[in-house]
Amino acid sequence: MKNTTKALFLIFLFYSISNFGQKNEFSLIKLDTTWGQEVLRFPARNMNYKGVGEVRFPPKGWINPKHPNFWSYTYAWSINVNRKIKAEELAIDLVKYFNSLNKINMNDSSNPRKSSAFVKKIKTKKFTTLFEGKVTIFDRFATNKMLVLNVKIESHFCKKSQKTVLLFTFSPKEFNHKIWEMLDEIKLINGGCNN
Numbered sequence: 001m002k003n004t005t006k007a008l009f010l011i012f013l014f015y016s017i018s019n020f021g022q023k024n025e026f027s028l029i030k031l032d033t034t035w036g037q038e039v040l041r042f043p044a045r046n047m048n049y050k051g052v053g054e055v056r057f058p059p060k061g062w063i064n065p066k067h068p069n070f071w072s073y074t075y076a077w078s079i080n081v082n083r084k085i086k087a088e089e090l091a092i093d094l095v096k097y098f099n100s101l102n103k104i105n106m107n108d109s110s111n112p113r114k115s116s117a118f119v120k121k122i123k124t125k126k127f128t129t130l131f132e133g134k135v136t137i138f139d140r141f142a143t144n145k146m147l148v149l150n151v152k153i154e155s156h157f158c159k160k161s162q163k164t165v166l167l168f169t170f171s172p173k174e175f176n177h178k179i180w181e182m183l184d185e186i187k188l189i190n191g192g193c194n195n
Helices: 002-026 087-101 179-184
Strands: 036-044 047-057 073-079 116-125 128-139 145-158 163-171
Touching: 047 087, 087 116, 087 128, 087 145, 116 145, 145 179, 163 179
Parallel strands: none
Antiparallel strands: 036 047, 047 073, 073 163, 116 128, 128 145, 145 163
């Protein structure tokens, strides 16, 4: 009986530690629990990176076209890319992400719902590069119409761990709208790199 109890305890302990480690692996963005969360493991969404992603949605309104938070959210990736990522690659990744989200074949150039993106580098500070851009997507969740999202991207190259952590913030509102005050406050846990 003692051996069975010990075995059950060890299984429970191993399972708890394993689950705790997974939750930490997916916790990339410093936000409270009122924000919705989805996680994914790469490779995913037609992208061959290895790593994890975390999507966070505001507590209210992200799917309501009349709410100021409509389509305003954040997304982080921690991927095994041991180099700085360029603007052109980020634009392609955004197209892949949104086409996959909308179940659009990447090779179907005639599909009117196919996404497009433009990303430009704004500045670089040591191992962090800031980008801004626009992504045209099909909104299959609320309006069933094409929608333009503005995007800001922080790309953190983590030299010690040889990986890249990306923080995306999206909104259809222009960068001078007050929604960006909230989005600009969003930060990565530990600044992105656990070095």
